[in-house]
Amino acid sequence: MIDVQQVSRYFGDVIAVRDVSFHVEKGEIVGFLGPNAAGKTTTMRILTTYLPATSGTAKVAGFDVHENSMQVRRRIGYLPENPPLYQEMRVRDYLDFVAKIKGVAPVDRKKAIVDVMGKTAIDKVENRVIKTLSKGFKQRVGIAQALVHNPDVLILDEPTVGLDPNQIIEVRELIKSLAGNHTIILSTHILPEVSMTCQRVVIINKGSIVAQDSTDSLTKKHAGGRRFTVCTDAPFEAVREKLTAIPAVDRVEINREGHEYTTLVVESKDHDVRPEIARTIIENHWPLYEIKSEGVSLEDVFLDLTTSEEGAAS
Amino acid sequence: MRNFTAIYQREIKSYFSSPIAYVVIGLFLALSGLFFYLIVSNFVQMCMRYDMQAQYYQMAPPKLNVNMMAIRPILHNMSLFALFFLPLVTMRLYSDEKRSGTIELLMTSPVTNLQAILGKFMAAAALFLVMLAGTFLFIIFLFFYGKPEVGPILTGYLGLFLLGLSYISFGVFFSTLTDNQIIAAVSTFVFILFFWAIGWVSGFVSQSLGELFSHFSLIEHFDDFAKGVLDTKHLIYYLSFIFMGLFLSFVSIESARWRGR
Numbered sequence: 001m002i003d004v005q006q007v008s009r010y011f012g013d014v015i016a017v018r019d020v021s022f023h024v025e026k027g028e029i030v031g032f033l034g035p036n037a038a039g040k041t042t043t044m045r046i047l048t049t050y051l052p053a054t055s056g057t058a059k060v061a062g063f064d065v066h067e068n069s070m071q072v073r074r075r076i077g078y079l080p081e082n083p084p085l086y087q088e089m090r091v092r093d094y095l096d097f098v099a100k101i102k103g104v105a106p107v108d109r110k111k112a113i114v115d116v117m118g119k120t121a122i123d124k125v126e127n128r129v130i131k132t133l134s135k136g137f138k139q140r141v142g143i144a145q146a147l148v149h150n151p152d153v154l155i156l157d158e159p160t161v162g163l164d165p166n167q168i169i170e171v172r173e174l175i176k177s178l179a180g181n182h183t184i185i186l187s188t189h190i191l192p193e194v195s196m197t198c199q200r201v202v203i204i205n206k207g208s209i210v211a212q213d214s215t216d217s218l219t220k221k222h223a224g225g226r227r228f229t230v231c232t233d234a235p236f237e238a239v240r241e242k243l244t245a246i247p248a249v250d251r252v253e254i255n256r257e258g259h260e261y262t263t264l265v266v267e268s269k270d271h272d273v274r275p276e277i278a279r280t281i282i283e284n285h286w287p288l289y290e291i292k293s294e295g296v297s298l299e300d301v302f303l304d305l306t307t308s309e310e311g312a313a314s
Numbered sequence: 315m316r317n318f319t320a321i322y323q324r325e326i327k328s329y330f331s332s333p334i335a336y337v338v339i340g341l342f343l344a345l346s347g348l349f350f351y352l353i354v355s356n357f358v359q360m361c362m363r364y365d366m367q368a369q370y371y372q373m374a375p376p377k378l379n380v381n382m383m384a385i386r387p388i389l390h391n392m393s394l395f396a397l398f399f400l401p402l403v404t405m406r407l408y409s410d411e412k413r414s415g416t417i418e419l420l421m422t423s424p425v426t427n428l429q430a431i432l433g434k435f436m437a438a439a440a441l442f443l444v445m446l447a448g449t450f451l452f453i454i455f456l457f458f459y460g461k462p463e464v465g466p467i468l469t470g471y472l473g474l475f476l477l478g479l480s481y482i483s484f485g486v487f488f489s490t491l492t493d494n495q496i497i498a499a500v501s502t503f504v505f506i507l508f509f510w511a512i513g514w515v516s517g518f519v520s521q522s523l524g525e526l527f528s529h530f531s532l533i534e535h536f537d538d539f540a541k542g543v544l545d546t547k548h549l550i551y552y553l554s555f556i557f558m559g560l561f562l563s564f565v566s567i568e569s570a571r572w573r574g575r
Binding site: 009011042045048049050051052070073074076078080082083084085086087088089093097098100101102103145 | 316317319320321323324327328331332414415416417418419420421422423424425426571572573574
């Protein structure tokens with residue numbers, strides 16, 4: 001559905017996106033992940049035909065974003081970082097205008113607007129002037145705007161930014177419910193969002209793609225080692241000495257030293273060292289309160305990828 | 315065509331759902347009305363004075379031309395008021411879209427830049443037409459008390475309309491350059507004022523240069539319209555001025571896209 005081949009974009013001498021290539025299948029939800037100013041918005045703007053690429057080709061639904069930009073525009077719904085709302089218009093009038101310029105046929109327009117207002121739960125505010133709406137509602141009107149012409153591809157730039165936790169959950173649910181019928185690309189710098197909503201993730205840093213894979217296999221690949229949290233009650237130095245002595249253990253760090261508990265983080269390359277830890281602590285007659293295996297989160301993968309990239313660059 | 319209409323209608327609605335349209339139309343009519351009153355009462359006084367002189371010398375009273383002595387100055391005044399008001403009408407057309415980010419919606423919808431520019435241009439033109447239609451009521455009054463010629467009035471209004479469209483086309487252009495409405499309005503005003511005044515320097519420079527300057531002057535071309543002369547030379551001047559403004563708007567939007575602003 002979306003095919004991007006070695007797209008680069010310069011702003012003067014500054015490179016915003018470098019040789020980005022990726023492919024999105026029909027019906028997929030793909031997350032763009034990256035720190036601020038990584039090039040997520042620029043990539044999305046190229047896909048939506050808002051910005052031309054300096055080099056490379058991008059195709060949406062088989063149409064080149066540059067050569068056939070009008071065909072592409074008909075097939076995409078785009079929610080920029082700031083929802084593009086005419087503040088002085090009423091919600092319904094606004095959606096009607098968007099439907100018109102997106103090319104929804106006059107006979108279908110009314111139904112399309114009612115449908116999309118139902119989907120995004122803004123039918124209660126249809127006659128309100130947009131500037132009087134809360135941030136959450138504005139965001140939903142923004143999503144409704146992207147959906148009104150029932151596009152094949154939805155491109156959402158940070159759809160949950162600035163919302164409260166409840167609204168974030170609602171928006172995520174809404175996005176998930178749209179999968180299947182639409183191909184969705186969403187960008188975010190919030191990691192859990194990607195693992196919750198997306199099947200696949202593209203990690204961008206400093207304008208280049210540093211990794212792209214399904215969320216599961218990414219975490220597997222970049223596990224890099226296993227971590228365990230150990231909670232006991234003993235002097236830190238003593239515990240560390242004993243634990244470091246275990247052959248498979250690479251590193252022991254203190255997490256918290258209290259007068260009752262000492263919490264340590266134990267790292268090992270590829271072994272589950274929990275039995276050894278337990279044995280060592282028991283043999284030394286320390287009380288053992290807890291041993292917990294920490295799963296590797298996308299957060300670790302992300303940090304791993306973005307910081308190692310930084311090390312390589314400098 | 316549908317895209318053009320959608321954008322045109324949205325702009326019209328936006329003018330009339332905010333105070334802009336009412337304030338601009340209201341103040342333009344008030345100002346024009348005041349000057350209409352002053353000019354006409356001055357004209358009436360003059361007529362009376364001539365009448366009395368004629369009676370004193372026992373001669374037939376001279377016929378004073380209401381077209382020349384009243385309507386033409388009124389049209390000239392209105393062309394100046396339009397210069398004050400129209401930049402305020404056009405300043406938000408693109409600046410506001412840029413500031414609020416709605417430009418991203420516009421530029422990612424299947425609407426060509428030409429459709430968008432024309433839609434916005436025509437909306438401002440329609441507002442100007444309403445302003446002019448209001449002043450037309452004043453002129454109708456004159457028909458109750460005198461016998462003005464219709465021809466010069468119509469050509470005068472045509473000239474005024476074309477002059478206004480020239481202001482508007484460059485207003486659109488300056489609005490594409492910035493996301494700040496004040497800057498858009500001020501640059502439009504100064505630019506138009508420059509093309510107004512360029513004819514005035516013709517007296518101070520060599521004859522050929524002066525002629526060239528007065529050919530460029532917006533207001534010199536208006537003069538013939540106000541007199542009732544319909545000359546293709548002036549029509550072509552205004553049409554190319556309007557075209558130039560719209561063309562520059564188009565170029566400005568396209569180049570902003572490439573530069574990524």
